[in-house]
Amino acid sequence: MSAKILQLNFKFNVSSAEYEEAVSPLADEFAAVPGLRWKIWLMNDQEAEAGGLYLFDDESSLHAYLEGPLAAQVKRHPALSDMSAKLFDVMDDLTAITRGPVG
DSSP states (O other): OOOOOEEEEEESSSOOHHHHHHHHHGGHHHHHHHTTEEEEEEEEEGGGGEEEEEHHHHHHHHHHHHHHHHHHHTTTTTTTTEEEEEEEEEEEEHHHHOOOOOO
């Protein structure tokens, strides 16, 4: 169980279209984060909540992201609030049976 999942959620105080317009330019920056295998962007328009599911190679890569400039930029954005970050291990054997995209 070396791969790590980060679940990040937060509220936004702009329209969903404005949120998407604001974060779209960051997609390439996220794609370049060392140790990040993938990110799934999340949106719940009715609850004005967004976030992401991230798969990192290991815990050190995940913590380097959380302590780095891109995460700091997200944390201090004035349109975002009530941020929550949860870290999880990947259960490799069971995830393989259910075809989870973590291998």
